Amino acid sequence: MNIGPYSLEDYMHLVKSFHGSVAPGLxxxxxxxxxxxxxxxxxxxxxxxxxxxxxxxxAVQLLTPCTVGNGWLRVLDLGRFALCLYDKTTGRGVRVFVDPGKLDGRPAVRDWFLRLKAKRDQDPVRLRDEIIAAGTDILGVRPVVVARSFIAGGRKKGPITLCPACGEAYPAADGPRCLACDGNYGDIIICDLVRKRE
Amino acid sequence: MNIGPYSLEDYMHLVKSFHGSVAPGLxxxxxxxxxxxxxxxxxxxxxxxxxxxxxxxxAVQLLTPCTVGNGWLRVLDLGRFALCLYDKTTGRGVRVFVDPGKLDGRPAVRDWFLRLKAKRDQDPVRLRDEIIAAGTDILGVRPVVVARSFIAGGRKKGPITLCPACGEAYPAADGPRCLACDGNYGDIIICDLVRKRE
Incomplete structure (x- = not known):
């Protein structure tokens, strides 16, 4: 059994090295x-x-050319365990998700995926064995089209300017000050407060 | 000259393999x-x-244990070329950024970083040589504290439930329907429209 170009064992080594643990989700x-x-x-x-x-x-970053930093993978915080791969010019592609209707007879997978048991009460070896035995049988696969507006979005192009507040470079299209100094993330990171205090 | 545990050459091979190209930003x-x-x-x-x-x-995913998928790296779309590493319990750490005031005498870096020249008019070899010669000399490094509210945020815990609209699993805390079916991303991906059409 292979995962892409890797044997299952090699893939799990790769996952451990990159992700830190061989998590069931990987x-x-x-x-x-x-x-x-x-x-x-x-x-x-x-x-x-x-x-x-x-x-x-x-999993996407390890098995495809798409990474967060090269812009070919975009991560949405929708809370659904699903992914789409799509032609970057037409938007036509495929969406793959875990189908809850296909978890019958796979109690360890179901308990893990639907969080029916606390992690400490799960049997990690059984869970891994069930996941591997299931392979793609627990998945749904559907054709999709990604909206043109989404394809066209993503990276900001255009001129860079210096923010009059923090002095750092930012995309001029964001406005007269960078998004951080404009207060959008003011309550999230207090980096800037620390810097102003110095 | 090393980048973490790698020789500069090995790091550039790793970057090419993961990111697809040895981009100056890497x-x-x-x-x-x-x-x-x-x-x-x-x-x-x-x-x-x-x-x-x-x-x-x-760069963070290749050189630290922090990845997007393990939750130890969070990516904000602030438009500033900066990163923070911080103690995950106290929030105390360091912020590193490219200091535009330190680009004098490094014309290729300045033209690239401030987008003063189109990519086709840049000399990639000179740019790389200048970046390597500069090393950390073009950076600002400041102590920071990350807000407790941000540290406590992140991954959604709690029960999982099935969305009555799409039938997939999602965090119950998101509300009576999953965020996708609730219209939050309705204009971004038309995956769901395709599925409903089937």
Missing amino acids: IVGGFMVEAAKGELPPGILYDAITETVVCLPD | IVGGFMVEAAKGELPPGILYDAITETVVCLPD
Whole structure:
């Protein structure tokens, strides 16, 4: 059994090295990414969306050319364990998700995925075995089209200017001050408060 | 010259493999991550913030234990080329940014960083050489404290339930329907429209 170009064992080593642990979500995620890749026409350039911040972004980053930092993966915090791979010019692609209707007879997967048991009460070995035995059988796969407005969005282009408040460079399109100094994240990080105090 | 545990050459191979190209932002980012790590007390568990979606998330993911999928890296779309590494319990840490005041005498870096020249008019070899010669000399490094409210935020805990609209699992705390079906992302991805049409 392989996950993309890796044996299952090599994939789990890679996951441990990148993600820090062989989390169940990365194993399911590996099957999800490969199921999605298998539905795409060969040779196309594709982008990726994950609909959760949890685990899936790392499976996509390890198994596709799409990363957060190169802009080909965009991570939405929708709370759904699902991903889309889609042609970056047409938006046509595939969405893969865990189908709760396919978890019958897989009690360890169900208890983990639906958080029916506390982590300390789960059996990690059984969970891993069930996930591997299930492979793509617990997944739903559907054709999708990603909206043109979403495809066209993403990275800000255009001129860079210096923020009169913090003195750092930012996209001029954001307004007369950078988004941080404009208060958008003022309650999130107090980096700037510390800097002003110096 | 090393970037973390890697020779500069090995780091650039790693960047090429993960990010797809040896982007200037990944080389600067490598120096930024290492400058930040060098300011942290040894042995602490730290989390990371990048203040841009561009390039820096990949430098952090390659050079620290923090990834998007494991939740230790959070990516803010502030448009500033800066990152923070901070103690995950106290919030105390360090913020590293490119200081525009330190770009004099480094014309290729300045033209790239402030987008003063179109990419096709830049000399990529000269740019890389200037970035490597500069190392950490173009950076600002400041102590920061990350807000407790931000540290406590992040991953949604609590029960999972099934969305009555799409049938998929989502965090019950999000409300009676999942965030996607609740219209929050309705104009972004039309995955759900496609599914409803089937």
